[in-house]
Amino acid sequence: FPERAYHPHELDGDGPEALVDWLAMFLAGQPGEKVLVIAADPATVVALAEALRVAGIDSAQFHEGMSIVERDRAAAWFADTEDGCRLLLCSEIGSEGRNFQFLHNVVMLELPDAPDLLEQRIGRLDRIGQTQTIQIHVPTAADTRDALLLKWYHEGLNAFERICRSGTAVRERMAAELDPLLARASQGEQIDDKALDALIQDTHTLSQQLDVELEAGRDRLLELNSNRPELVQEHLDELAR
Numbered sequence: 001f002p003e004r005a006y007h008p009h010e011l012d013g014d015g016p017e018a019l020v021d022w023l024a025m026f027l028a029g030q031p032g033e034k035v036l037v038i039a040a041d042p043a044t045v046v047a048l049a050e051a052l053r054v055a056g057i058d059s060a061q062f063h064e065g066m067s068i069v070e071r072d073r074a075a076a077w078f079a080d081t082e083d084g085c086r087l088l089l090c091s092e093i094g095s096e097g098r099n100f101q102f103l104h105n106v107v108m109l110e111l112p113d114a115p116d117l118l119e120q121r122i123g124r125l126d127r128i129g130q131t132q133t134i135q136i137h138v139p140t141a142a143d144t145r146d147a148l149l150l151k152w153y154h155e156g157l158n159a160f161e162r163i164c165r166s167g168t169a170v171r172e173r174m175a176a177e178l179d180p181l182l183a184r185a186s187q188g189e190q191i192d193d194k195a196l197d198a199l200i201q202d203t204h205t206l207s208q209q210l211d212v213e214l215e216a217g218r219d220r221l222l223e224l225n226s227n228r229p230e231l232v233q234e235h236l237d238e239l240a241r
Contacts, residue, residue: 002104002126003133006160008150014141019109020051022139026107027057027086034078034086034103038121040110042091049089062098063091092117101129107137111149113182115167118159136160145185148196152178156203166210174203 009026011018027035039045042063052059060074075098078088088100092112100106106125112118125134138160140147153159157167171178177199181191 002130004122004126004161005133005135006154007135007137008154009137009139011139011141014144016047016051018141019048019139020055020057023052023087023107024055024057026137030105032086033105034084034088035105035107036088036090036100036103036124037107037109038090038092038124040092040112042093044110045089045091052087052089057087058085059087059089060085061089062093063089064093098124099127099129100124101127104130104132105135105137107139109139109146111138111146111153113149113171115153115157115159115164115171118153119164119167122160143185143188143190145182148181148185148191151196152200152203156200157207164207165214166207169210170203170207173206174199177202 009022011022039048042065045061045063046065049059049061060078062071062074066074074088077084079102104125106121108121122134122136138150140150157164157170159167181196181199185191
C-alpha cells in the first residue's frame with residue numbers, strides 16, 4: 001500500500017489572490033507534475049479557475065455544474081500525458097467516482113467537516129496502481145476555520161497519514177466541543193489555545209481507544225459475506241472422507 005506524506009502550508013492571506021500566488025509557486029516547484037485540487041464549493045472551483053486563467057495558468061474544472069460529457073472531457077484533458085493540463089480543480093464531487101492513481105499530488109481546500117469525506121478525497125489517489133508516496137498539501141491562512149480543522153484532523157486523528165477508521169465515530173462524540181470552536185473560527189474570533197489543546201488531546205485519546213476496539217471486534221458483515229458453504233462443501237466432503 002502506498003505511503004502518505006502530509007504537508008501543511010501557511011498562506012500569506014485569506015483571499016483568493018493569496019491562494020493563486022501559492023498555487024503558482026507550488027506548480028513552479030513541481031516541474032512536470034500534475035496536481036489535483038479539491039474544494040468543497042463548486043463556486044470556489046469556478047472562481048479559482050478564472051483567477052488562474054488571468055494569471056496565465058491553465059486548469060481543467062470538474063464540478064456538478066458541468067454535464068457528464070464536459071466532466072469526461074476535463075478528466076481526459078488532465079490525464080493526457082502529452083498535451084494535457086497540469087491542474088485539475090474539483091469540487092467535492094470530484095472526490096467521487098474518479099480515480100487518479102496516476103498522480104501523487106493532491107491539494108485540499110475548504111476541508112470537509114466529515115472525516116469520511118477527507119478520506120474519500122485522499123482515496124482518489126490512494127488506489128490500486130498507485131506507485132508513489134501520496135503527497136497531501138493543505139494550504140490555510142492563520143486563524144481561520146480551515147486552520148483549526150487542519151490541526152484537529154492531523155494532531156487529533158492523524159487523518160492525513162493513515163486511514164482513520166474511527167474518524168466518524170470520534171467526530172460524532174466530539175461534536176459538542178468541536179463545533180462551537182469551528183463556528184467561532186468561521187467568524188474570525190480568536191480561539192483559546194488551552195481549549196483547542198484539550199480538544200485535540202481528548203480526540204487523540206478517544207481515537208486510539210476506538211481503534212483498539214475495532215481491532216479487537218468482529219466484522220460480522222465480512223464473516224457473513226465470506227461464508228460460502230456451497231463453494232466449500234466439496235472440500236469439506238473430501239476432508240471428511
